Amino acid sequence: MVVKFQLGLQLIWLLGLTKASAATVSPSLAKPGCEDTCGNISIPYPFGIGEGCYQNASFKISCNNQSFKPFLNTGNLEVLEISLKLGTVRVNSPVISNCNDSVELVTGMSIDLKGSPFSFSTASNRFTAMGCDNLALMTRNGDDLEGCVSICKSDSARESGCDGVRCCQTSVPASLQTFSVKMTRAGLNNDTGGCKYAFLVDQDWFISNLSDPFAVRSMRYVPVVLDWRTYIANWTCPSSSSENYNAYCNTTGYCSMNSSLKYGYGCSCGWGSQGNPYLLNGCQDVNECLKPDACSPGMICVNLENGYGCDYMDTRRSPAMAIGLGIGIGVGLLFILLVSLWLYRIVKRKRHIKLKQKFFKQNGGLLLQQQMSSSEGSVEKTKIFIAKELEKATDNYNENRILGHGGHGTVYKGMLVDGRIVAVKKSNIVDQGQIEQFINEVAILSQINHRNVVKLLGCCLETEVPLLVYEFISNGTLYDLIHDQSEEFPISWRDRLRIATEVAGAVAYLHSAASIPIYHRDIKSTNILLDDKHRAKVADFGISRSVPIDKTHLTTLVQGTFGYLDPEYFRSCQFTEKSDVYSFGIVLVELLTGRKPVSSTRSQEEKSLAIYFLSSIKENCLFDILDARVVKEGGKEELIVVADLAKRCLNLNGKKRPTMKEVAMDLEGLRIYQGNSAVEQKPQEVECYRTETSSCWDAFSNSTGYASLEDNAALSLDVQSLLLNQSC
Known part of the structure; x- marks a missing residue:
């Protein structure tokens, strides 16, 4: 029996050596x-x-x-x-350039991937523009997808980094397979000399491989990353496993999930093997015994399938020693097995707790606690959801549940166990900058209690990617309502005025009625949601900031959306409450005209809606640019009052703009006058409608109504001249 035991050990050792030679x-x-x-x-x-x-x-x-x-x-x-591990392929992509100052618009075609399993990686690539006064846009089928503006300032002769001065970057939309590049002058300063460039680039290569990012200007091509994991998600590998989340994987491999990929499934060779898991029998065993320190001195390394073992190999031992060794090893293994089973649940529970603690710290939990301690307890009302609850609510973040993509994440529609429909915002990439914006959005939204601000229901910090849970707003954005109107359900002037009043009231609340003043910093029609009754809800507080009462402005890097950005903020980097007023003025002009804030398809004079609107008022041609339905349904005098209010909001001197509280009061008074006129014969049915930041006009009881409206709105001479000189 002892002889057989020793022969068995020798056979195992010889087999290991055979496998070692075959796997070199x-x-x-x-x-x-x-x-x-x-x-x-x-x-x-x-x-x-x-x-x-x-x-x-x-x-x-x-x-x-x-x-x-x-x-x-x-x-x-x-x-x-x-x-193979990441499911990507890196290829060369052209650099689009324009060195002709007389050309206003330059277009270039990038890579076309339509009809293939490839798409541009959202996680790896960035759209980049270089040059002075360069407005570069990614477009598809005539629609603007993403873009940024690179500027030149007199005090920025030294080039460094890609922070908006001579170089700017923006993210890439998900599942993008084709796009065109358009470059034109932004018209923000007079320094337009030199060449302009635009290109899509692998951000890791751009940061790590270039000591000087502006060296790209001398290159014809730069690397970009294409994803093909989308295709693998629906492709059956050579053999499947019943485990590993029902994914198709090689029997000698395991299914890996990369959280930075939208489609995270793919095949990888298992522990102790190497090769290509997408080939039949493509994974082969690795001989760990080739390592000189695989086993302790005096022991023999035995290569096994998906691993290796170490054992004593001394044929000079006595039979008693061999038997004792065998019994000792058997008892030891049995003891280890029993202890392992007993400790399994404890170890698993501790590991799960440690993982949640790791994600909690990684996702800014400590920063959120700091915010909670300084917010008078308002953040404590925010519910902390568990990961499984949100996975079930969104059908494991099914692609069909996607409501939209924001600058920093994807929003999914979900249903909680109590039947409530919610919107779950999931960040795309986990980095420190986005974590701070995520915690900032939690802290700010938790302090806001206003019917026209989207309600934050809670957050989840125990997952690899932080999550926010909002109330579900069912009717899309104000941008869609204005610019994608259907003939069956057009938006009336009365609804436009109501929506403008609601948004103004909400922003005025943030500025002057919240416990700590809040600057939104990204007011635009795409950030105004509409519920089932078309009531406005202000959303997306990712770059908003709380402002101490004793301060009048924030000094920050310029952030916001081109077309809505306050020129005074752009020049000074100082954001004030009047910067939000300017952005609201653009939204008000959108409601009046039905036109987009910026459009590369319009003429040079009409490219900027703000400039075109102000010049039309100056030339007494206001009614030529107003939306036809607005002109048909709105009274001439009240349209001119609203236009004058928008004009005052767009004043280039921020100090001359009205406050949001004044804007809200003017619009509320106009709505009261409008409602009073509609029910003049039934005064008992008139009801005073108050927002949380404005009060009813004192002169509302006046029998004519409009005389007092003129007094409170403080009509300028420009408005009076418009009333008399509309000749265009």
């Missing part, structure tokens, strides 16, 4: 019989060179026999790197 050569990542490199670039399957070596035509690689450079069949793109 790394397995090929290409399909059998196919080339696995082109130049110094590895070409793993599902990519391939030659017929029958790739999964489908989109993954075909052509290897140039002269330059030994690989090119992807999709778009004939030069391949720089392929990653």
